[in-house]
Amino acid sequence: GQQVMQIPQYQHVQEGEDFTTYCNSSTTLSNIQWYKQRPGGHPVFLIQLVKSGEVKKQKRLTFQFGEAKKNSSLHITATQTTDVGTYFCAGETSGAGSYQLTFGKGTKLSVIP
Amino acid sequence: DGGITQSPKYLFRKEGQNVTLSCEQNLNHDAMYWYRQDPGQGLRLIYYSQIVNDFQKGDIAEGYSVSREKKESFPLTVTSAQKNPTAFYLCASSRNSGANVLTFGAGSRLTVL
Numbered sequence: 001g002q003q004v005m006q007i008p009q010y011q012h013v014q015e016g017e018d019f020t021t022y023c024n025s026s027t028t029l030s031n032i033q034w035y036k037q038r039p040g041g042h043p044v045f046l047i048q049l050v051k052s053g054e055v056k057k058q059k060r061l062t063f064q065f066g067e068a069k070k071n072s073s074l075h076i077t078a079t080q081t082t083d084v085g086t087y088f089c090a091g092e093t094s095g096a097g098s099y100q101l102t103f104g105k106g107t108k109l110s111v112i113p
Numbered sequence: 114d115g116g117i118t119q120s121p122k123y124l125f126r127k128e129g130q131n132v133t134l135s136c137e138q139n140l141n142h143d144a145m146y147w148y149r150q151d152p153g154q155g156l157r158l159i160y161y162s163q164i165v166n167d168f169q170k171g172d173i174a175e176g177y178s179v180s181r182e183k184k185e186s187f188p189l190t191v192t193s194a195q196k197n198p199t200a201f202y203l204c205a206s207s208r209n210s211g212a213n214v215l216t217f218g219a220g221s222r223l224t225v226l
Contacts, residue, residue, distance in 0.1 A: 042217040101213045105155035
């Protein structure tokens with residue numbers, strides 16, 4: 001079945017440092033989504049990437065979708081304590097009426113003030 | 114405000130007892146999902162439903178059951194057959210199963226004693 005690998009599992013950074021998490025899929029994706037889960041909370045949708053090579057920005061967050069539509073990354077510039085949480089990617093494959101969204105295991109970000 | 118309501122937030126049960134977790138949405142979404150979250154395991158799909166009176170097994174359906182009698186409601190029963198039921202359970206919904214951007218509920222934390 002489809003697998004989505006996400007690395008690293010944990011990342012500790014000093015406030016102000018950059019952070020990147022990477023996702024790799026075993027199959028070509030129709031789109032990839034990113035979610036953030038704050039400690040004690042639930043996942044919240046951040047963004048969806050659909051096109052090959054797509055790059056989207058949300059303030060200090062930059063999302064990329066690979067040319068082959070099998071990998072993606074989330075980069076945070078100059079982390080802040082509000083960025084703390086677990087970031088999940090979720091890759092969707094086209095199916096014949098079936099649901100095929102697979103989550104990575106997430107990257108837990110800690111920011112040291 | 115539109116959203117997903119899960120109840121109860123915390124639940125303690127003895128081994129061998131069945132437990133039903135409630136999930137209600139007022140987003141008018143067609144599709145609904147149940148995920149299980151364990152530390153370091155990401156989100157694993159239990160069941161999903163694309164339309165009323167129809168549902169499909171996810172990756173870890175054994176020991177669980179669902180129903181979808183109304184568009185707004187998708188309760189999950191954790192049966193005594195589930196060998197390791199202690200976990201955080203997340204309900205989600207999406208407009209349809211073609212563009213699966215998920216809205217999550219706040220979750221239910223089940224502890225089996």
